[in-house]
Amino acid sequence: MPVPVVPHSEVDVLIIGAGPAGLMCANALANAKVNVRVIDKRAARVAAGQADGLSPRTIEVFQSYGIAERLLKESVQVHQAAFYNPSPSGGIELTSRTQDVVAPSARYPFEVYSMKPLGVEVEWSTLPASIEICKDEHVLMDPASHPVRVVLQKLDAPEGQLQEEIVHAKYVVGADGAHSWVRKQFDITMDGEQSDFIWGVMDMVPDTDFPDVRNKCLMHSNNGSILLVPREQDRLRVYVQLENKDIIDPATGRVDKDRMGPDEMLEVARKSFSPYKISPTTGFLWWTLYIIGQRVASQFSVKNRVLIVGDACHTHSPKAGKCLKSGPSLSIALVVRGWADLSLLSTYESERRKFALDLIVFDKMYSTLFSGKPLSQENSHGVAPEHFLKIFKQFGGFTSGIGVHYEPSIATLDKNQELASGLVIGERFPPYKFIRAADAWPFEIQDLLPADFRFKLLVFTGDFSDPLQNARVESMVATMQKPDSFLNRYATSSKGAENSRFDIITISKGRKEGFNFLQFPTLLRSHWSKVFIDDIDVTNSFGGKGYSYYGVGHEGAIVAVRPDGYVGAIAPLDHVEDLDAYFTSFMTAAV
Ligand SMILES: Cc1cc2nc3c(=O)[nH]c(=O)nc-3n(C[C@H](O)[C@H](O)[C@H](O)COP(=O)(O)OP(=O)(O)OC[C@H]3O[C@@H](n4cnc5c(N)ncnc54)[C@H](O)[C@@H]3O)c2cc1C
Numbered sequence: 001m002p003v004p005v006v007p008h009s010e011v012d013v014l015i016i017g018a019g020p021a022g023l024m025c026a027n028a029l030a031n032a033k034v035n036v037r038v039i040d041k042r043a044a045r046v047a048a049g050q051a052d053g054l055s056p057r058t059i060e061v062f063q064s065y066g067i068a069e070r071l072l073k074e075s076v077q078v079h080q081a082a083f084y085n086p087s088p089s090g091g092i093e094l095t096s097r098t099q100d101v102v103a104p105s106a107r108y109p110f111e112v113y114s115m116k117p118l119g120v121e122v123e124w125s126t127l128p129a130s131i132e133i134c135k136d137e138h139v140l141m142d143p144a145s146h147p148v149r150v151v152l153q154k155l156d157a158p159e160g161q162l163q164e165e166i167v168h169a170k171y172v173v174g175a176d177g178a179h180s181w182v183r184k185q186f187d188i189t190m191d192g193e194q195s196d197f198i199w200g201v202m203d204m205v206p207d208t209d210f211p212d213v214r215n216k217c218l219m220h221s222n223n224g225s226i227l228l229v230p231r232e233q234d235r236l237r238v239y240v241q242l243e244n245k246d247i248i249d250p251a252t253g254r255v256d257k258d259r260m261g262p263d264e265m266l267e268v269a270r271k272s273f274s275p276y277k278i279s280p281t282t283g284f285l286w287w288t289l290y291i292i293g294q295r296v297a298s299q300f301s302v303k304n305r306v307l308i309v310g311d312a313c314h315t316h317s318p319k320a321g322k323c324l325k326s327g328p329s330l331s332i333a334l335v336v337r338g339w340a341d342l343s344l345l346s347t348y349e350s351e352r353r354k355f356a357l358d359l360i361v362f363d364k365m366y367s368t369l370f371s372g373k374p375l376s377q378e379n380s381h382g383v384a385p386e387h388f389l390k391i392f393k394q395f396g397g398f399t400s401g402i403g404v405h406y407e408p409s410i411a412t413l414d415k416n417q418e419l420a421s422g423l424v425i426g427e428r429f430p431p432y433k434f435i436r437a438a439d440a441w442p443f444e445i446q447d448l449l450p451a452d453f454r455f456k457l458l459v460f461t462g463d464f465s466d467p468l469q470n471a472r473v474e475s476m477v478a479t480m481q482k483p484d485s486f487l488n489r490y491a492t493s494s495k496g497a498e499n500s501r502f503d504i505i506t507i508s509k510g511r512k513e514g515f516n517f518l519q520f521p522t523l524l525r526s527h528w529s530k531v532f533i534d535d536i537d538v539t540n541s542f543g544g545k546g547y548s549y550y551g552v553g554h555e556g557a558i559v560a561v562r563p564d565g566y567v568g569a570i571a572p573l574d575h576v577e578d579l580d581a582y583f584t585s586f587m588t589a590a591v
Contacts, residue, residue, distance in 0.1 A: 006164045010146050012336045013038050014169040014181055018122040018530055021310020022175030024061075028329035032453040034336050037167070039126035041151060057401030057428065064451040076232050081392070082212040084219040085385045086374050091274040092221050095385045098393065100216050125156040125391045129164070131172065131185050133305055143335055143342055149307050167179055168198050171332050172306045178293070180312035186302045190315075192295030192360060195319075197371040198247055198255065200240045200265035201567060202287040203231065204280035212271070218392070220383060221272035222372040227370070235285065235577070238278075240269045241371055247289060260356045262287040292317040292367050300353050301328070304345040314356035316363040328352075330564045331411075333453050336440075339490070339501055344411065344586045351406040362395055375419045402428065410585040411562060413569035413577055420460070420559055420570050421551030430564050432546045434507055434532040437517035442537045445546075446565070454503045455583075460547065461573075462556035463509040469556065475523040476558070476573040485576065486583040506531045509547060509554070511536075 013029055015022045018040035027284025029036040054062075054071075062068035081100045087093035134140060134147035146168035157163035182189075206213060213236060217228040224241035231237055242260065249256040262284040270278065297313040307328045328348035334340035369391060375382035406426035408414035417425055431446045449456050459476075462469040480487050490501055506524040508515075510533045517531040525531050536544035547553075560569040562580060571578035 004162075008166045008168065010168045011035055012169070013037075013171045013173060013332060014150055014167055015146070015173045015175055015177035016037070016040075016128055016150075017174065017180075017310075017312070018124075019175060019310060019314070021176055022173065022368045023122075025175060025329045026171055026310055028451060029333055032329070032333035032337070033066060034333050037123065038121070039123045039128070041125065041127045041155065043156070044126050055401040060428070060431075060446060060565065061451065063446065064449065074232065076230050078216045078230060081216045081218060083385060083389055083392075084212075084217060084221075086220065086222050086376065088458065092110075092219055092276075094212065096214075096389055097215065098389065125154060127153050127155055128181065129153050131182065131306070133303055140305065143170075143338065146170050157456060170305075170336060173328070173332075174306060174308040174312050175310050176312055178311040178315050180308060182306065183297060183308050183312050186301075186306065189298045190295040191298055192293070194291055194293045194295075196288065197292045197367055198242045198244055199240050199292070200260065200262075200268070200287065200289050201234055202238050202240075202262045202265055203285040204235045204238070205234045205282055205285070206238075206278050207281045208278040210276040210278060218370065218388070219272065220370075220372075220385070220388070222374065222376070223272040224268065225370055225372075226269055226272050238266075240265050240268055240272070242268060242289070255291055257289055260289065287550070292363075292371075294363055294367075296353065296356045296360055297459070300349040301345065304342055307332075307345070307348060313353075314359070316360055317367045330451075330453070330562065334395060334563070337453070338588060339453075340586050341588055342354070347409045347411045350409050351411070354407060355404055366391060366395065404428065404565055406566060411568060412566070413578065413582040413585075416557070416570040419552065419555075419557040419572060422573070423550050423552075423559055423567050423570065425567050425570060427567060429559075429561050429567055430550075432549055433537070433543050434527060434546055435512055435534050435535045435537060435543055437508070437510075437512070437515050437531040438528045440483055440538050441514045442543060443532065445532075448505055449561055449565055451563055451565065454501055455563060455568070456561040457502055457504045457579075458559040458561060459504060459506045459573075460552045460556040460559070461506060461508045461520070461524070461551075462554045464519060465510070466554075472555070474521065476576055477523050479576045480523060486580045486587070490583055490587045504530065508533050509545065511535055 012035040015026050015036060015038040018038050022038055022040070026036050026038045032523065041249045059068050059071070062071060078100050080097055082097045083095050084092040085095045129151040132149045134149075139145045139147050140213040147170045148171065150167045150169060150172060150209050152165045152167055156165035163250060172182070174180055212544045214230045216230070217226070219226040219228075226241070227239035229237040229239075230537070242265070247255050247260050249259070265287065266279070266519050294317070295315050297308060300313050301307040309328065331340065331348055334344060335342055369388050375384045404427065405424070406412050408426070409490055412426040414425055423429065429446065429449060431444055433442045433444055435442055451492050461473050464470055464473060479485060482488070487502060504524060504526060506520060512533060512535050515533055517525060517528065519532060534544060535546065536545040537541070558571045558573065558579060559567060559577065560582060562568040569579060569582040
């Protein structure tokens, strides 16, 4: 019998795992026109359950890919959180209500439930059998090489047939969840521990007399804690704190799903819920049990060629984690496009691992407070409602994903912060509405910063009608147009606008009534739609305070925003050389 020939193929990026982390990464890479494949051992997509609560920052990210609109239309927005605590007369009572996501600059100050497909084709029923990285350092340093060899097997091959394929990838992204196969192949350890808190989760359309059923509710009762999250189509997600003895198999020490089902979980919830009543109208739509594990992988990448993302590199309680990210896709796309040096990939580990470690510290404190017994006469060390509320508010920025701060690296230049104190270097560019100079249309600035893998240069010119400021801007433009400036060294205009690495947006001071956008040098108005003014809108409802909100003075500034929406660098108008230094640290010359 002839031996079947195993086909070989090449791909820029192979993503293993089509959970939320893998799909976000695939979507971002596909968006940047990077050749990407996604495989998953499952036969089909999971219909419901995990990672369907999204933070404001994730929605901003979706917005930058142009896929947030449908999500916002079909989902439920959570604006308010209600806090319940033990009542002196028994049962629970309402103690306070507050805004759910308190990060003040979130463009969407609410959480959204129900994530819809991101439109990336997944190869289901496909399993990696082996993975190897080439050991030759020269090959590894060559950005055009395909040094990762992965053998794939089709699980749905006809019986008795082994369908294999050998894929040679430039990069492999391990997005294969908390028990990551990829991570184990490279002996990467998960550091941290499992908490003692076990929770049950169930989705239902409730029949209840509880008045806060359409708010997010955080309840401490003498019987355990409960979290309620309203969902789409009248559904409710109920998280119930459970007793370890009821669920853990003493022989294995692991959660045993046979010991507790949704009916038993509902019984526990009902005791904590008293005096209110709750029951499912049409049965349970989905349920699960989980133990909170708080662990971070000892490394997030192997030789900058295999990178692990999502639960494969950090796990924490679902209450803290609603900040899905496209992982290393920014750096991979820039490197694959030949725009950035391989060294940019190391910023993925330095930025995201630090964030993951900070998140775990917060999650431990938050989970302990949420799962802890309430303060009472018998329990003087219990959780005081005011303390829990304070922590909830304090960490709003963290849980919402808005407050992520990246430390200085080649991708974030820690200099000139005083020129734009409200645009924090290493943090995401905050939203504000400016008026388009040519036609007085108001525009949300974040909509002008799509995740299209270009760096955005926001030129705050100050008042261009002031002769001093006019001269400053003209001189800045002259410097930027010199042959050795970063714009000329790194722009790839010969390959057309689609390959341009920079997008220049001008934001001037001025009044729309007398403003002429044609007065700017052409570099600052590549198209009429690129010039904005910090002025109040035509209905006199909003706008006009952008400079002060961003902390930009009359002398102006240039702000380089990374393709992932984070502030990368700030430079004075009369010292563009700071941007030269920034881009030279990781960009490769145009070919
Ligand atoms: C009850 C519960 C509720 C949660 N709610 C939220 C929430 O509301 N919001 C939120 O952001 N997070 C939530 N989380 C956390 C969230 O589910 C995880 O953080 C998220 O699913 C992690 O995504 P991931 O893509 O890294 O991994 P996963 O979702 O685990 O996906 C991994 C994928 O890889 C595949 N895979 C695994 N091994 C292999 C292999 N060897 N080969 C090929 N494919 C493989 C799997 O089939 C799977 O499709 C919740 C978690 C739990 C337990």
